[in-house]
Amino acid sequence: MALITCPECGKEISDKVRTCPHCGYPLTNDTQPEQSAPTPQQVEVVSVKVDPKKSKKIIIGVVTAVVLIAVCALVMVMVNRQNKAATRAEYIENLTLARSTMLDGGAKAESLCNLTKSVWYNTIYEESDSKTDAYTKNGYSGEFNDDFNTSLSNLYSDSSTKNTVAKIKDNQKEVAKIMRDLQNPPDDLASCFTTVEAMYDVYSDFTSLAISPSGNLRSYSDNFSAYDNDFMRLYDKLDTQIPGK
Numbered sequence: 647m648a649l650i651t652c653p654e655c656g657k658e659i660s661d662k663v664r665t666c667p668h669c670g671y672p673l674t675n676d677t678q679p680e681q682s683a684p685t686p687q688q689v690e691v692v693s694v695k696v697d698p699k700k701s702k703k704i705i706i707g708v709v710t711a712v713v714l715i716a717v718c719a720l721v722m723v724m725v726n727r728q729n730k731a732a733t734r735a736e737y738i739e740n741l742t743l744a745r746s747t748m749l750d751g752g753a754k755a756e757s758l759c760n761l762t763k764s765v766w767y768n769t770i771y772e773e774s775d776s777k778t779d780a781y782t783k784n785g786y787s788g789e790f791n792d793d794f795n796t797s798l799s800n801l802y803s804d805s806s807t808k809n810t811v812a813k814i815k816d817n818q819k820e821v822a823k824i825m826r827d828l829q830n831p832p833d834d835l836a837s838c839f840t841t842v843e844a845m846y847d848v849y850s851d852f853t854s855l856a857i858s859p860s861g862n863l864r865s866y867s868d869n870f871s872a873y874d875n876d877f878m879r880l881y882d883k884l885d886t887q888i889p890g891k
Contacts, residue, residue, distance in 0.1 A: 744824045748849045751817035755856035759870045769797040846882035
């Protein structure tokens, strides 16, 4: 409850009464004088004391946290870049390995196909050759075999040919493993994968033809020539596409 001044008699009265108890003057909300704003002396000033040392520690802590977050983010970016670079370098190595390994198998296939074609041709046309006579001629009579299949059978049952076939098959397995590692290439090496994949398809047909000849002499020779040319074309193309590390 606060005290106010009666507008009629000027005496102090309660702000809760409806009429002045001294003079009977009726009091309403409109007649009650407005309360004056508290003076500066009436206002209790509350001051908060801040410990400078504590404030400094808080600032240092915040700054340290921000720096640590920034450093962690930078480290993650650097690690990610290094991982991508390492992955890319490894992919390039596998591309080079696939190319050289297929070339090794292709060279063996080419050599065996050339010998097979010569044995096949020399049997049919009865051509003597020091490299093929052991397969095309009867060992007892010295005459040419009547059937070229006999000559091819002699060739592929020879220990040297068996050894070559075994090496080609091992090469096929090695290449297949490398090709599995070449799946999902980096974006900038997608064209390299397209070429090496096409090269692998030709390589597979080429080495299979060397291991298991089929068809007639004309179709065999045509396939051999096509595989050989396509293989070397793709080999050279891949060489121009593989970037340096």
